[in-house]
Amino acid sequence: MRRARTRRRAAAVAVVALVAAVPLIGGCGIQETDVIEAGGPASFQAFLDRDYHMLLFFRTPDGGVSPVMRATQPSAEFGDHYFDPGAEEQNSADESGLVPTEKVVLALLGGPHEDDRAAGLSTSLPTARPGGALKVDSSPDGRVTARLPLALGDLDSIALRQLTCTIAYSQDAEGQVVVQLTGQDGASRSGTCGLAPGSAENAPAATGTRARTTPSGTTG
């Protein structure tokens, strides 16, 4: 009886020693880790000047949207601008100091250029038919309404996002505006771009709003 108890106690001691030894043996060397977050993203110098550059959003191979910068004028005009700043500034001031949004949307509908394509960027939008009615209005409460020369019903979510983000960043440097798109077919979509890291949690909410407004848009 006592011997059995002693043996059991010895077994317990052995188990304890083993349990103590396992981390000693197992924890040696450098172990793999999971993915660990380490601070925010890194910002690089893009030399974005909203007076001379417009941001167009194109589709990436992995199904997202990426911004590209495109000069408003050809580089020759760019040089001219340097030589004749007064006239250009006058011109810009007329259109609220920015590149007009209609022009930006037309550039987006024009599709990616050669260097965009070289980087694997493409568009989900159909090529624009020239001469369509394109009108962008910005209301005082921060809403932007865009009337587009194409049918919204045929567009996929990436195409809508391209349009929304392009219009939002054209209207606002931070892209924090609600954009309402109306197509030739009368369909209507609204939402925010939600690409900025600060508004990361807004993105799902924005999609939610868009989803909710979609039925009302189609009926109205």
Add this chain to the structure above:
Amino acid sequence: MITGPRLGRSRRDKDAQRDGRDEREGRDGRDGRDAPGAVTSGERSRVRAFGLRTRLLLAFLMVAAVSAGTTAALTYREARNAVLQTAQDTAVTSFREHVQQTAFTLPLQNEGLEDVLRDIARRGKPHPWVVFAEYGSIRASSGENPVSTVITPELRRAARAHPYGSFERVVKDGVPYLTIAMPMVFKTSPDSVLPSGLVLYAVMRMTDEQVNVDALLMAARDGALPGLAVALIPGLIAARSVLRPVRELRQAARSMGSGRLDTRIAVRGSDELADLARTFNESTGQLERSVRELRAAEERARRFASDVSHELRTPLAGMLAVTEVLDEDADGLDSDTARAVRLVSAETGKLAVLVEDLMEISRFDARAAELNADEVDVAEAIRKTLHNRHWTDDRVRVDLPDGIRARLDPRRFDVVIANLVGNALRHGGAPVTVGLRTEARSPEPSVLITEVVDSGPGIRPASLPHIFDRFYKADAARTRSAGSGLGLAITLENVKLHGGTIRAGNRPEGGAVFTVEIPLHTEEAGG
């Protein structure tokens, strides 16, 4: 008055005799008993392998191993984590700093991208790293392969899904790598940034860190192992401090067992072992006292019996002389008086024999009996005994081969033979045969065997164990007999004095047989 002490003594002597028989049996079965003895010592040595010393040492080693191991393991883990953390933080911070000083155009141009990446890679801290860029379908790196094989899909997914810098430690082919993913953003306004879709990755080999971590491990091990060796020293000291009193106690107990009752242990300190030693000493003292009292009582009883016998002898001698005279004159008396006189005479004779026997037994008890050994012809000695007792008629047959010589005390051997033959004639039945032979016993000296066989009904089995007891009556109804009741006891003592044994038994065909075995000291005789 005599009855009390006599009974008491006889019982005590019975005990002593039983012990004596045990001794005899022990001597007979010595061959059988040596083997178990060997097993016992073997068990003891096996037990010793897990003895106190081993157990104490193991316990000390265990404690030392657990504490040293835990300390070393915890220290090692903390130090390793610190080393790795420092390296990772430095790498992530410096990678972010370097890429933030870089300019890219959007969309990213493949041309010249590798030069930019190489420039970042050169400035890697704490070690040079390989920088990979992923943008749209563009894959470029500062190394030879545009796509890393080390970066895991999890890291890519995390970098694409959330605009946070992240890192992951990867072990590939036994080499640890630190992989850092840095999604790139650019400013669209002074306080707003936009993900550019460009993700830069840095892959850094952690060879130096591995060397450092290995060095830590070695240090932990080199520290723990000598610690274990050092722990043996207090373990040995503790074992010694426990084992020494235990060993002393064992020696003391052994010396007590061998009869030295005055054995005492030196009491050191005030621990449990000292208490044990003190208790041992007290018990030994009490034991010694009671043994001394017992011995004194026994001594008193023996002396009393001896004194009584002596005191009785003188008046008995006078009485014997008187009864002889009375016996001679009995014929002249009238018949009743003559019968009474003869009875008194006979009883007085018996009393004289009893007193003689008592004195003989007292001498044995006092260990005053001496063996006056002499080399004799055994057959001749037996014949003389029988002749002296007038047992020469056909009641006693002899089977005595000539030429057997042994060292015996002639007087005591005469008593043995006379007692056995007389006993056989009295309680057994004629004819009585006295046999003599020698028998060789290989490890021990050969023995002289004398057998006395009678033709009576034999001894009842219930009486066999007590047949040599003093005043033992085989037949309870026959309280009065010719013998003193001490004959066989005296025979036994005489045989024991010769170093021999005596057995009583029954033959299958009937009749009691008494076998006396006395070792033959022929070598001594020859020398």
